[in-house]
Amino acid sequence: MNPTSAYAPSRPLLMAECKLLMASIRNTRDQIKNQNISAGHRILHQKFCVAGQGANSTCAGNEWQDQRGDALLLDRTDLVGIDKPTKKLVGWLVNEGTGREVVSLAGMGGLGKTTLAKQVYDDSEVKKHFSMHAWITVSRSYKMEELLKDIVQQLFSADRKPVPREADNMNSNQLKTIIKELLQNRRYLIVLDDVWHINEWDAVKYALPTNNCGSRVILTTRNADLAFTSRIEYEVSGILATKDMRRIDEWEMVRRSLGAEIEGNDKLKNLKKVLSLSFNDLPYYLKSCFLYLSIFPEDHPIEHMRLIRLWVAEGFVEAKYGKELEDVAGDYLNELLNRSLLQVAETTSDGRIKTCRTHDLLREIVISKSREQNFAVIAKEHNVTWPDRLRRLSIHNTLQNVQQNRLSTYNLKYLSLKSTKVATIPSYIGKLQHLETLDLKHAHVTELPVEILKLRKLRHLLVYRYEYESYAHFHSKHGFKALEKIGVLRSLQKLCLIEANLGNGNIMRNSEANPTEKVRCSKVEKEDGKTLCSSIENLSNLRALSLLSVEDEILDLQHLFSPPPQLLQRLYLTGRLETLPHWIPNLASLVRRI
Template sequence: MAEIAVEFILEKIASFLQNEIASFLQNEIQILQGVPEELEYIRDDLQRMKASLRAADLVEDSDHQLKEWVRQVRDIAYDIEDVIDGFNFHHADQHGHRIHGFLYHFCCFVKNLEGYHQTADKLRKIRSRIRNVSAWQLNNAINLSTTDQGSSSMTTSDALILDSADLVGIDESKELLVRWLVERNPGRKVLSVVGMGGLGKTTLVKQVYDDERVKKHFDVHVWIALSHPFKMEDFLRNIVQQLFSAIRKPVPEGIDDMNSDWLKVVIKPFLRQWRYLIVLDNVWHINQWHAVNHAFAKNDSNRVMITTRNTDVAIASCLESDDMVFNIEPLSSDYSWDLFCRRSFRGNTCPPYLVEVSRRILEKCEGLPLAIVAISGLLSTKTGTPAEWETIYRSLGAIIKDNDKLMNLTEVLSLSFKYLPYHLKSCFLYLSIFPDNYLIERMRLIRLWIAEGFVEVKEGKTQEEVAEDYLNELLSRSLVQVFGRTSDGRVKTCRIHDLLREIIISKSRDQNFAAIAKDKNGAWPDKVRRLSLHNSLQNVQHNRNVSHLRSFFMFEVEDPLLSAPLHSLYPDGFRLLKVLDLRAARLQTFPGEIINLFLLRYLSLRETKVNSIPSSIGKLQNLQTLDLKHTNVTELPVEILKLQQLRHLLVYRYEFKYYSRFHSKYGFKALAGIGALQSLQKLCFIEADHRNASILEEVGKLTQLRRLGIMNLRKEDGMALCSSIQKLTNLQALSVVSSVKDEVIDLHHLASPPQLLERLYLTGRLEQLPDWIPRLQSLVIVYLKWSRLEDDPLLSLQHLSNLVHLELLQVSIGDTLSFKAGGFQKLKVLGIDKFDELRCIEMEEGAMPVIEKLSILRCKSLETVPFGIEHLTTLKVLEFFDMPEELIKTLSPNAKGGDYRKVARIPEVYYTYCRDGEWEVYSLESSGKRVLSVETVESHLESIVKK
């Protein structure tokens, strides 16, 4: 995997030659020899190695000699990065001072010239090392660009298919797929079975393929396990051989010399004669499917089955209406326990003294059948003492790497990573820094990837959009799992499978990519580049050389920290640091040593007690993300305006006291001249300054903004704000909060709203609904709070064609809300809160045809469920919060003339009361109500306030 480091450094060299060196030469002196020339030589040498490195990725683990060569190349790439970043640090240090005068400038010139020559000398030595590595490669006959990689080709063989004795929980899925195959629908149909490695896709499909009903239905059965790397001619020859073998006829002469076009000519006429079933096992890429698709004749009742880890492949292969994508799911907890006990105890039950540790080991498997079989098979060979099993649980990561009995599991889980392009490998390895079962926020990950330099620049896209594509590809390849989504379908949080995480931690350590400090005895590389500290400062290894460190993270560290945490851990400093994430650390003040981290791109002090930022932050000229969310910071120094690379500025907090309060969110005082931050994409939340109206005009200069949050707005600010918003053509999310509940938000001057606007949050009084809102068809989420409109807003909002989430809090003062037939065609989530005069909600048949969740809160005059709620056939969740008891009584199955029958078919119906500072949550069931849980007001309604 040295290709990751080499490709990364090649891009860095290109950027350095184009930008930093050019700038240095222009500002200091024209030097015709030295750093640029050496870097160009190095770049050319590394380019020549790339093909060999790419091939080495496939066989490196099985060849110790090759592994050493790869390690040397990787170390060289890392050392080049150190030299470049060291030069940048030195240059930034000299220019970061504010002293002026001839003597100072002369001293800086001398120091820069000296640093320039030192850099050139270091690069010459590195180039000499590259020549030695290249010579070693030649002398040892390692020419991987032309090496026969047959030994590295991977196919899904019977060895990877679970034994029939290990099959649990597949009967229902098998029956579904068998029925689908033998149904006599006309034309060729495609069935794709998709899921991460180890879920049993091949096992399930093999059971279906071997079923007697399937064998009788089709004349020809062919099973093709795709190899990697994929060779089209070999694949098609394999199909030809199997087809003719199936009908016991000799293979046509000359197929060994045919190209892919001629082989397709042989296949297609053959298939037109027969009713066939073809299984393509282990399809990795869309182009593999496209390459063979047209070779398969589309006769009546023919079927193609595909197994793949890639969701994009599954979708691309199933384009016809009757095609089917089948997502295979992990085993349930009951099935997992059954399989685990069957294998671990040879069919016997688990001894009571091993139940607790067995459950924890099983949790690591997360329902992955292959993992359960492999690990339980290993456990079955042990003596079965609690201490021995506890040791296995604690050291499972090392066991997966080194134990021969788990080699098959490791290989299967590693395959998806093995064939990733290099830029996705970096992004995926990066997930190793997060702790077990950690929910990774999408935007946090995207900002970190960008700060690390993993995300390429593409014309027409922001780096954030490119990084989003990277994440989506990892998701589609079943390497990352979606944990939570926003109401409009965007990924909110994600995670990785526990065992896959153990594997990439091992790879990350082997490749010197990152060190994970979660215990005192963890192994660290000699040159730590990324350090992730978990649980306690006691896990830090002191007296280590951290001069190469690029990223430092702290997760769930509750130890008290000094005001200078970096200096207290490593007094020598972190001069090359680019990422510093101290989220939730026990900090009271801004750590002063951060100011000297001139190369820093990402700084997070989120959820700390920091309350002020020093003016010296203006020295951090490379800072891209400043995350001060949920800190006590309310003002920023004017020097923040010097940070021209700043893309994301997050300075706000939620202060929850009671959820009916108008003020629950706090931002920071806006800075005059904030329009200077031309790179900003997210600005949340600035408080409008009533003494300086020009601030709102400054916002209009931030043309790269994707998300904007403004608070403390007055009616007279409306025209200036609208004028600025019209200029923000890239804006996707807008949040506006008035100064007080009764203050009017005047947005009627917005004649040309941003056409990309998808999310709109307005908190404050509206004299009338702005006429541009119903015209903005890109809107997917709308929150209106404390609007107190005289007219029903639903008439204006109902035809928003892409609206999926609507929240209304005290939006109108009328007594009726009417949802008309044909309105809100895509709405899935609806909240109705604190309509004090509301007595009736009407829902006509045909309104909200795809609604899934309806919440009604604090409508004290509403005494019946919405009329026509029985028409909402897609409704899954119905919630009532703090509603009149008269309404709740109508939900009882025994209430005369009640509404029980109207809501009985809804899967989840809840109603909640606040009693003595706690919420009592009840569930409506056929047997009546029962208490589900008791939660404090703060925890239960926090999400409502954050909207």
């Protein structure tokens, strides 16, 4: 044998080795993936029955026969609150333009979208206006070819023609072609009921010609993203109720005690099951985020950024390359909004979400699911006791319980003393090595202990309050006195509100680039200009900057000679400006300047 010859294995052996190698790679990949999933996620992964499978995620005991068909049998005389929305939708269908329009009925499950759509579909004016019509129930378990065959059968029936025999053996593309040819020059109305995902609409829409005959498509959906694809969106926000004049007091009892009524009222148990479908459809990471809503008091507006910070602190948010955890959490929140599981309560002046809320009915589902999973402990009463071991504690209305119960705080990641009378922070704060958020907004704190600099994992430091000073400055905002070495907090994402008028204008003294994204600084004087500009140069990830000057002081920001932070999107300057800072035109990402 030639000693320089290479060993050439046989093909079967080579294939076997390749399979072993691929299996090893997959195993290594899965190990890396599991390492990236937080401990909190792994626990939830095990708790929720079939984790991460979305629409296929089902649990034992959740089996339930969909009673959607009952909504199709109701007469208008059996319903309360149906006349006004029906009249409005009928007007849209028959009086809009000649092009094909898509009308979406969007809202959370159980509100009566199907019932409303069916009443419109059966309206005599609508029946007379459209020569071709079909009602298709999509649902989560649909099969595309079966759905298309259903459309073909209904359309041929409406046209009083027999369905072609070969239709049973046609594929999806052939069925779409038949549908399109049949509807091409006809005024049609197609209702697609219970559409869950955009791809379901995408798979059907090209079979429905965009003719100029005044045709219409109605979609009912829980998915706001899908509703946005239509030209006309109608949000179903109330509940269409069946009449029962003998029990007119029933709804008053529901209003007073919704949670108890859902558990004890057979009629509302079905509503709970309908709403639970939306929860069961969530991937496991969104289930944990959704359950977290149970910690907030009833009718309490939930601050958008507070919720995001809590999710991050809990480890619910999976890291994604090139994205901060807060950005990923923002995507989670938007998905819950799009699924109609959250509602926007208030927006900022530039259209960003400020607060959100859950519908009262969904809140009861959240609380019920949270209780089933032992997800959180809610302390509402003054003398309540809680277990020795707990993962999450939410205290409503009182702080007395904290003094009566001993808690281990070493692993604490989120501490909020917002709107309390707390005036001083003890040096013990330095022992909370895992703390990521310290929220002291609207408390009485004016100084922070130097031990705060030991919190190397701190991501959000929020300290400010409003004080009445004079008629001209009735809403003056005050922060905390600056710590000289605050730049050592290398994980800091948001710093608000630091006072700069003590000769300490340099917010971040480190020479290295700092990861902080949002900074709010008050009591800025003209002499702080150079050191402030020096700090800004180090904040390469800065996205929002707010500077408030001392009364009648000039904001001098002309000393920034390096390129400004290119990610800066929002700039708020409150005070006197002799000239506009020369570097502002170079902010390529700027979307708001005040």
